[in-house]
Amino acid sequence: MAFWAAILLPVIICGLITFGFYSNSAEIIAAHNPPIMLWARYSGAALGIMGLLIMPFYVIFMAFSVNNIEHKNDTWKMLFAQPLNKFAIYAAKYLFAVFLIFLCLFLFASLTFAFGHLLQLLVPKFNFDQYNPLHILINAYAKLFLSSLGILSIQFILSLLWGDFLKPMGIGFVGTIMGIIAANVGWKYAYLIPYSLPALVLRTSKVKKGGNPLDLPIFTQEIWTSLIYAAILFIIGYFIVTKKSIK
Amino acid sequence: MGNYAIETVGLNFNFGNQVIVKDLSLKVPKGSIYGFLGPNGAGKTTTIKILLNLLKSPSDQVFIFGKEINSNRIATLKRVGALVEQPAIYGHLTGKENLINRCILLGIKKTKADDMLALVGLTEAANKKASKYSLGMKQRLGIAQALISDPELLLLDEPTNGLDPNGIIEIRNLMIELATKHEKTILVSSHLLAEIERTATHVGIINKGELLFQGTIEELHLLSKPMLEIEVDDIESAIFLIAKSGYEIITQTDKKITLPFISTQNSGELNTLLVKNGFTVSSLYKQRKDLENLFLDITKTN
Numbered sequence: 001m002a003f004w005a006a007i008l009l010p011v012i013i014c015g016l017i018t019f020g021f022y023s024n025s026a027e028i029i030a031a032h033n034p035p036i037m038l039w040a041r042y043s044g045a046a047l048g049i050m051g052l053l054i055m056p057f058y059v060i061f062m063a064f065s066v067n068n069i070e071h072k073n074d075t076w077k078m079l080f081a082q083p084l085n086k087f088a089i090y091a092a093k094y095l096f097a098v099f100l101i102f103l104c105l106f107l108f109a110s111l112t113f114a115f116g117h118l119l120q121l122l123v124p125k126f127n128f129d130q131y132n133p134l135h136i137l138i139n140a141y142a143k144l145f146l147s148s149l150g151i152l153s154i155q156f157i158l159s160l161l162w163g164d165f166l167k168p169m170g171i172g173f174v175g176t177i178m179g180i181i182a183a184n185v186g187w188k189y190a191y192l193i194p195y196s197l198p199a200l201v202l203r204t205s206k207v208k209k210g211g212n213p214l215d216l217p218i219f220t221q222e223i224w225t226s227l228i229y230a231a232i233l234f235i236i237g238y239f240i241v242t243k244k245s246i247k
Numbered sequence: 248m249g250n251y252a253i254e255t256v257g258l259n260f261n262f263g264n265q266v267i268v269k270d271l272s273l274k275v276p277k278g279s280i281y282g283f284l285g286p287n288g289a290g291k292t293t294t295i296k297i298l299l300n301l302l303k304s305p306s307d308q309v310f311i312f313g314k315e316i317n318s319n320r321i322a323t324l325k326r327v328g329a330l331v332e333q334p335a336i337y338g339h340l341t342g343k344e345n346l347i348n349r350c351i352l353l354g355i356k357k358t359k360a361d362d363m364l365a366l367v368g369l370t371e372a373a374n375k376k377a378s379k380y381s382l383g384m385k386q387r388l389g390i391a392q393a394l395i396s397d398p399e400l401l402l403l404d405e406p407t408n409g410l411d412p413n414g415i416i417e418i419r420n421l422m423i424e425l426a427t428k429h430e431k432t433i434l435v436s437s438h439l440l441a442e443i444e445r446t447a448t449h450v451g452i453i454n455k456g457e458l459l460f461q462g463t464i465e466e467l468h469l470l471s472k473p474m475l476e477i478e479v480d481d482i483e484s485a486i487f488l489i490a491k492s493g494y495e496i497i498t499q500t501d502k503k504i505t506l507p508f509i510s511t512q513n514s515g516e517l518n519t520l521l522v523k524n525g526f527t528v529s530s531l532y533k534q535r536k537d538l539e540n541l542f543l544d545i546t547k548t549n
Contacts, residue, residue: 069337072338073335073336073337073338074332074333074335075335075336075337076335077296077299077301077331077332077335078331078335078392079335080299080300080301081299081300081301081324081327081329081331082324082352082353083321083322083324083325083353083396084321084352084353085321243303
């Protein structure tokens, strides 16, 4: 289910935005955007929603479903009764979740690119083909990916501990709202809240886009925070797994 | 120690303040079918989970094939197959996919999945989603999962739970076959003695976390001594007469007198004695306390 969500989500969202651009093509062309701004508007539509809302929720949902499959079927006991290293089981689950996020974002980036060119074919008056946005797209999505790892680690532990939907979802929801607010009011320490990192990361890349769009450092403070959170919580999660008694 | 597949030494286990297993010393010989008996909530499942290291046991109390479990977790689990409580099955996969999944996890040839399905009689339902399986079919699939790695020791927690009489007989025969032909050791838990009685070579009876009896099935039978029950018209005087003649009386009700059974001849003599003294003996028969009652007695007295 999480696997299909990883594929459907980008397809649907990019599809909708493309459709929106297609049906409003007259107005958008009338605005006479330079190609770089056109790409920015187009990809920004997807990135904006992604960073703010969907990304945190998607990560929460996925961390939940990767663990829930074992809770629901009562298969933790079976997994841990196998002659397998507990670390291997835990790491495999975690890496699968990371892979799903990567897949989802990779699709977002490539679909944005592909649909942009599709629009160009459908409406030749667009000037999508006059600028190559790959660098910015890859950069933005790579940052989004890295910044989401902090949330993933938190949610992964929550979903590991609790078999129900409400607790990890509720905490994640509150966290996301807090993160968005903290990021939007520009609180100095907002980067310490993992949930606000995707939004923060996107904002920094947007601000700098006005200057030199090709000069975007990937490893900013937010990304480091996210990676540090991810690493620490990953290790804590492993200790929870080894100590976990299965009732 | 070398002759035991499972040995626990004074094993204690608590959930918080609640004592689940108290000073448990299991001794399961290699190649035996060990019936692990106890009423619901006696600590059977907890014990099995400890044996699988799902619940952490104190060190140096649990030994599987002579090895301490906490320090040899992976090595011991390789030799153990288990079915704990409800079988752990992925509902969104078919029965066959569930087994193949296990093969991949353990690095076993995938063809083994078909063999196991045939063994537990699920070949026809192999491509049906496991969530659509009946309880009995899930139980069979669970047993197939436990057997797939060809373990030397099988831990089966109430394996016949939810099976129809036919299924129960099949499982019973399967267990006997595994133990005799393939020299596997099986620990099978149950709250029904009658079920264990037919297959087990050894029995352990547990109640409230304490082991009340442990030994071979013959030793258990010896515990139940045959009795002689007499129904006679004038109970009071009959008891007086029997006691005067040097017999031991175990119990008496207003209809029946119960004595230890000594021999057939002795029973005849007792009958003659009563009749000669003018009593009307309406019945006199040998009664063997069945294991079911014995089991109830053992668990009740605690």
